[in-house]
Amino acid sequence: xxxxxxxxxxxxxVAGCSSAAADGAHGYWMNSPSLNGWREAVFRAGVPxxxxxxxxxxxxxxxxxxxxxxxxxVLEGMTxxxxxxxxxxFLKFDAALRLDPDCLMAHWGRCMSLMGAGPAFQDQRVHxxxxxxxxxxxxxxxERERAxxxxxxxxxxDGPVKAREAWKTxxxxxxxxxxxxxxxxxxxxxxxDGQGNPxxxxxxxxxxxxxxxxxxxxxxxxxxxxxxLEEVAPSISPATVETARRAVSANPFSxxxxxxxxxxxxxxxxxxxxxxxxxxxxNLCLAWEKAxxxxxxxxxxxxxxxxxxxxxxxxxxxxxRAEAIASRAASVPLDKKHPLAPGTLLQxxxxxxxxxxxxxxxxxxxxxxLVLKAFPGPLPKGFPDLSNGMTAVASQYMGxxxxxxxxxxxxxxxxxxxMSGILRLLMDGADAARRQMSVSYWARCLQAxxxxxxxxxxxxxxxxxxxxxxxxxxxxxxxxxxxxxxxPYPAEWVLARAYLKAGKFRECADMCEQALKRFPNHAGVLExxxxxxxxxK
Numbered sequence: 122x123x124x125x126x127x128x129x130x131x132x133x134x135v136a137g138c139s140s141a142a143a144d145g146a147h148g149y150w151m152n153s154p155s156l157n158g159w160r161e162a163v164f165r166a167g168v169p170x171x172x173x174x175x176x177x178x179x180x181x182x183x184x185x186x187x188x189x190x191x192x193x194x195v196l197e198g199m200t201x202x203x204x205x206x207x208x209x210x211f212l213k214f215d216a217a218l219r220l221d222p223d224c225l226m227a228h229w230g231r232c233m234s235l236m237g238a239g240p241a242f243q244d245q246r247v248h249x250x251x252x253x254x255x256x257x258x259x260x261x262x263x264e265r266e267r268a269x270x271x272x273x274x275x276x277x278x279d280g281p282v283k284a285r286e287a288w289k290t291x292x293x294x295x296x297x298x299x300x301x302x303x304x305x306x307x308x309x310x311x312x313x314d315g316q317g318n319p320x321x322x323x324x325x326x327x328x329x330x331x332x333x334x335x336x337x338x339x340x341x342x343x344x345x346x347x348x349x350l351e352e353v354a355p356s357i358s359p360a361t362v363e364t365a366r367r368a369v370s371a372n373p374f375s376x377x378x379x380x381x382x383x384x385x386x387x388x389x390x391x392x393x394x395x396x397x398x399x400x401x402x403x404n405l406c407l408a409w410e411k412a413x414x415x416x417x418x419x420x421x422x423x424x425x426x427x428x429x430x431x432x433x434x435x436x437x438x439x440x441x442r443a444e445a446i447a448s449r450a451a452s453v454p455l456d457k458k459h460p461l462a463p464g465t466l467l468q469x470x471x472x473x474x475x476x477x478x479x480x481x482x483x484x485x486x487x488x489x490x491l492v493l494k495a496f497p498g499p500l501p502k503g504f505p506d507l508s509n510g511m512t513a514v515a516s517q518y519m520g521x522x523x524x525x526x527x528x529x530x531x532x533x534x535x536x537x538x539x540m541s542g543i544l545r546l547l548m549d550g551a552d553a554a555r556r557q558m559s560v561s562y563w564a565r566c567l568q569a570x571x572x573x574x575x576x577x578x579x580x581x582x583x584x585x586x587x588x589x590x591x592x593x594x595x596x597x598x599x600x601x602x603x604x605x606x607x608x609p610y611p612a613e614w615v616l617a618r619a620y621l622k623a624g625k626f627r628e629c630a631d632m633c634e635q636a637l638k639r640f641p642n643h644a645g646v647l648e649x650x651x652x653x654x655x656x657x658k
Contacts, residue, residue: 175193175196176193176197176372177341177371177372177373177374177375178200178339178340178341178342178368178371178372178375179196179197179200179341180196180199180200180299180300180337180340180342181196181299182196182199182298182299182300183263184196184224184226185224185225185226185262185263185266186217186220186221186223186224186226186227187221187223188217188220188221188224190217190220191217191218191220191221191224191227192217194213194214194216194217194220194227195213195214195217195224195226195227195230197213198210198211198213198214198217198227198230198234199226199230199300199342200341200342201213201234201377202230202233202234203300203303203304203307203342203345203346204341204342204345204368204375204377204378204381205345205377205380205422205602205603206375206376206377206422207234207235207237207238207421207463208234208238208415208419208420208421208422208463209409209422210230210233210234211230211231211234211235211238211242212413212415213230214227214228214230214231214234215227215231215245217230218231218249222252223256225253225256225257225262225266225267225269225270226266226269228249228250228252228253228256229249229253229266229269229270229273231245231246231249232246232249232250232253232273233273235249237463237558238462238463238558239461239462239463239466239557239558240461240556240558241459241461241462253270253273254270256270257270257271265291265294265295265298268287268290268291268294268295269291271287272284272287272288272291272304275287276308281308284308285305285308285309288301288304288305288308289305291305292305292329299333299337299340299342299343300342302329302330302332302333303330303333303342303343303346305326305329306326306327306329306330306346306350307326307346309322309323309325309326309329310322310323310326310350311323312353313353313354313355317354317355317356319354323350326350327347327350330343330346330347330350331347334347339371340371341368341371341372341375341378344364344365344367344368344371345368345377345378345381347361347364348361348364348365348368348381348385349381349602351385352384352385352388352601352602353598353599353600353601354599355599355638356388356389357385357388357389361385362382362385362386362389365378365381365382365384365385366382368381368382369381369382369398374405375405376401376402376403376405376406376409376422376423376426377402377422379398379399379401379402379405379426380398380399380402380422380425380426380429380602381602382398383395383396383397383398383399383402383426383429383430383433384429384600384601384602386398387429387432387433387436387600387605388599388600388641389641390640390641390642390643391642392433392434392436392437392642393437395429395430395433396430396433396434396437399426399427399429399430399433400426400430402422402426403423403426403427403430406420406422406423406426407423410423416456416458416459416462416464417453417456417464418455418456418458418459418462418463418464418465418468419459419462419463419464420464421462421463421464421466421467423464424450424453424464424467424468424471424472425467425603425604427446427449427450427472428447428450428467428471428472428475428604428605429604429605430446431443431444431446431447431450431475431479431605432479432605432606432609433605434446435479435482435609436609436610436640436642436643436644436645437642437644438644438645438648440479440483443479443609444476444479444480444495447472447475447476447479448476448495450468450472450475451468451472451473451474451475451476451497453468453472455468455469455501455504457501457503460503460504460505461505461557461558465504466505466508466557466558466559466562467562469500469504469505469508469562470508470511470559470562470563470565470566471511471562471565471604473497473508473511473512474496474497474511474512474515476495477492477495477496477497477515477519478515478569478608478609479609480492480495481515481518481519481522482608482609482610484618484645484648484649486522486523486526489519489523492519493519496512496515496516497512505553505557505559507547507550507553507554507557507559507563508559508562510543510546510547510550510563510566510570511562511566511569513543514540514543514544514547514566514569514570514573515569515573517536517537517539517540517543517573517577518536518540518573518576518577520532520535520536520539521533521536521537521540521573521576521577521580522580524536525580525581530581533577533580533581534581536577537574537577537578537581540570540573540574540577541574543570544567544570544571544574547563547566547567547570548567550563551563561603565604565607568596568607569607569608571593571596572593572596572597572607572608572612575589575590575592575593575612575615576589576590576593576615579615579616579619583619583622583623584623586615586616586619586620587616587619590612590613590615590616590619593612593615594611594612594613594616594635597611597612597639599639606640610636610640610643610645610646611635611636611637611639611640611643611646613632613633613635613636613639613646614632614633614636614640614643614645614646614649616632617629617632617633617636617646617649617650617653618649620632620653621649621652621653621656624656626653626654626656626657627653627657629649629650629652629653630650630653630654630657633646633647633649633650633653634650637650
């Protein structure tokens with residue numbers, strides 16, 4: 122459920138999307154939901170054929186519209202939507218609606234692409250949802266488009282389980298639809314269990330996408346989805362990396378495809394290759410901003426890639442370069458016109474504090490004055506202040522680290538108490554996080570605070586560091602496509618360094634080996650492992 126377009130479930134509750142359907146007593150657009158209850162309708166009279174030449178990686182599909190250009194824009198938007206390019210998709214669907222205000226699929230796409238875009242897009246969301254309902258009820262509406270509208274209503278009103286059935290029906294009814302199987306696969310995926318075994322939904326999603334690739338091996342969206350299904354697997358196989366490369370080849374101008382490749386390479390420990398892929402994604406994002414005259418506040422893809430690149434450089438042991446990249450992301454001016462836009466939220470929660478967090482993660486702490494200088498200043502008025510929680514969490518962790526270095530145990534304990542208070546306050550901010558479309562960032566902040574708290578405990582009681590770090594190790598997850606790890610190192614590394622300091626070289630080496638399973642080739646872990654082995658001889 123971490124797919125970008127699946128933010129619909131949260132967004133529906135937060136942004137009032139359900140109000141668009143409130144005038145329907147039964148929840149869906151139609152009084153009787155109809156996925157198969159309608160006979161195949163003829164497309165609107167006089168609908169011209171689609172242009173023969175499609176953009177790279179885009180799949181052909183009939184779209185009910187009086188405008189060939191609008192049809193093309195909808196198809197591009199569908200591909201962007203399935204490759205985590207929500208704002209790019211929105212601009213495509215929006216442009217299609219300027220050409221044909223009655224294009225149902227353009228309204229459908231605008232609803233989907235804006236579900237996680239924040240309250241600023243509320244009017245456009247609601248307008249498109251109401252208009253889509255009206256168009257779905259028209260007798261000349263193509264049955265497949267009516268089914269798409271109904272499937273979205275099922276997702277919003279009844280949740281993903283029933284929505285899976287809706288999409289499954291679309292797939293079985295319109296077998297040549299190139300996009301429906303991929304939406305179905307996205308809803309099917311249920312990840313991996315604690316032993317790394319895929320769930321039943323995950324297995325079915327893989328089968329669905331592989332069937333698509335057998336028929337259309339060059340589909341950018343299908344290639345993207347196939348690699349995406351392995352994003353949080355215990356290990357990323359060479360085949361998955363190759364699939365991500367094929368997604369890039371299908372459309373070399375897709376920032377999302379380059380970002381996907383960067384993520385896969387990061388997971389395999391190829392941090393240099395990952396950094397290069399993220400850099401390519403950044404460049405494409407900046408070119409898109411310039412070409413479309415888009416504010417960075419609306420380009421969350423740019424921030425995702427530059428933040429991930431900074432963490433990749435850190436994991437490669439290039440600490441100063443990592444901090445310089447993070448500082449570049451942190452220095453992008455906040456856009457007062459878009460205080461809750463996707464890019465702005467990434468700035469507030471992640472980019473503003475990343476330079477300081479990277480400094481604090483170094484094996485050897487830099488001078489405290491340098492770290493203090495890297496911390497963000499006060500948040501300007503008009504921006505959601507819940508995001509200050511990440512600054513507060515990092516600040517208390519910094520205080521504990523330097524107090525421990527100076528032997529000030531009372532100050533370390535005080536930092537722990539303050540951290541605990543901050544986390545309690547943050548836990549009370551769940552409703553505010555929902556209103557501000559920041560739930561995923563809020564959860565990452567809590568995750569960082571929990572890990573930092575465990576580390577502070579290990580600083581307070583070094584002889585029992587294994588006790589305090591064990592829960593942090595168990596709770597740490599593999600990084601996802603959308604964002605780098607909340608801390609740029611495996612939790613096992615903290616315990617390994619404690620063992621090294623205590624002269625427990627075998628335990629240190631064993632813990633490093635465990636850490637490298639989560640972060641292969643992590644430079645800091647490898648350095649610690651070398652020290653343990655050389656000292657233990």
